[in-house]
Amino acid sequence: MMNIQEVNPVAQSLLHTVAGYEGAFEGAYNIRQDSGCAGRRSTENIRIQSKPDGKPGLEIHVAPGTRGEKVFIPAVVTHGDVSDVAYNDFYIGAGAKVTIVAGCGVHTADNGESRHDGIHRFYLASGSEVIYEEKHIGTGEGAGLRRINPVTECFLEEDASLTMETSQLGGVSYTDRKTTANLKARAKLIVRERLLTQGDEEAKTYFDVVLEGEDAGCDLVSRSVAKGKSRQSFVSRIVGEARCHGHSACDAILADDAVVTAAPQLDALNPDAALIHEAAIGKIAGEQILKLRTLGLTEEEAEARIVAGFLK
């Protein structure tokens, strides 16, 4: 029998920020709070169950042909001295079309570390389409570190499509994001990553995508803003094993004494693989600030508006 906790006030606030929680979720959901469960519901087409192998985490099964449903699987850590690990496996049936909302918030009000490591595996059957939304935030005045380390492994069968919209909204002391994907024929992977680091925060992001099938395609776009003394590194590798299209882009705005490194790698193992990488790192262009000042904004307002737009 599953032990259901109450959603505590810190969790409510975090859930609102990362998953739009207003006291309830519509559709299937599981709320993970401090390594426990604060609510779960399956629907006719989406079954959520604890992992049968005893590991912490869930199995989420979406029935073939499911259309337009949402599943929420947010995870929150609401105090220090919690190191949470969750293994969530998603099985998306053929032809299903669903949105998965998987935000994560970590909070500490003391010196204890608040940490969540989410290991997600996505198995997309042929012709399925998934939109995956993931927001991360760290909150609380405590000196304890706030860590989020997501590992995402994606397996896309023929004609499957996965769109990942991920963002780190700030306050996360350390993050190490690893995303790997394997795409069969005509499968598509779209990634839109947004990262904000400030103070002494550090963010590492790593992509490894293998375009295995004919006409598979991926488009990885990472936009980040690094402020204060924060450090970011972006590493991507796209392997084209067949006729395919791959594009990756890393755009970073630097402020203060922040450091950003970008290391793209493209492996074209087939003469018909078309792979592109773009990277641009630099301060906010002076002319952008000037344009917004001609519209009546102060320099500070202009910078804030540019950063907000860039990370939107």
Added chain:
Amino acid sequence: MIRLEHVSWTLPDGGDIIKDLSLTIPKGKLTVVTGPNGGGKTTLAKLIAGLVKPSAGRIYLDGQDITDLDVTQRARLGISFGFQTPVRFKGFTVQDLLETAAGSPLDFDTLCDLTGKVGLCTMDYVDRAVDASLSGGEIKRVEIASVLARGTKVSIFDEPEAGIDMWSFKGLVDVFNELKREKRTLVIISHQQRLIDVADEIIVLSSGQVRDQGPKDEVLPGLLAGEIAGYCPVGRRERL
């Protein structure tokens, strides 16, 4: 009314772009500033909007000395500036930019009106990013719309016709005629005769100085005769 008194602007390497320039731009009129390339037209526009500060002289708006006011302060006093080369933003949509310009959220009808004036269909463009995906002509129209969205008493346009195809030109002229009817003060930097044709006042700037200024009917005949005939602009040839 905008008044410049003995204004100079010098490049960091010492080259004079504007030299002891004094002129008055009438209130509620459309003034076209024209003249040869390198004559100081864009610098004049930037001096009025505050993008560059004069090395000497004073600038007045409706009698108020604005010389020491920065770009933001001048914008808030009611001066708008349309860039010759519009700035691109990653992550800004057309709607974001127009709402930033207007200083408040805009409803669909207002957005439609603003984009329609510059020949863009709102449905196609409000969600478009103001980045490299827009063509030169498209972003120029968005730039003009951002000035219109502010609805200020003074609007300065630096070569608004650049990048606008000839089929859309009439729409652009209509926009300026409408602003004229609203008695806004307009300063348009242009070489385009069709824009010069709608001017109330023409200022001919050459080598950083006023070569001629007056009502269109008085200035235009001499401008065409002198400027188009020779290889050298008249102001420069006269100095030889």
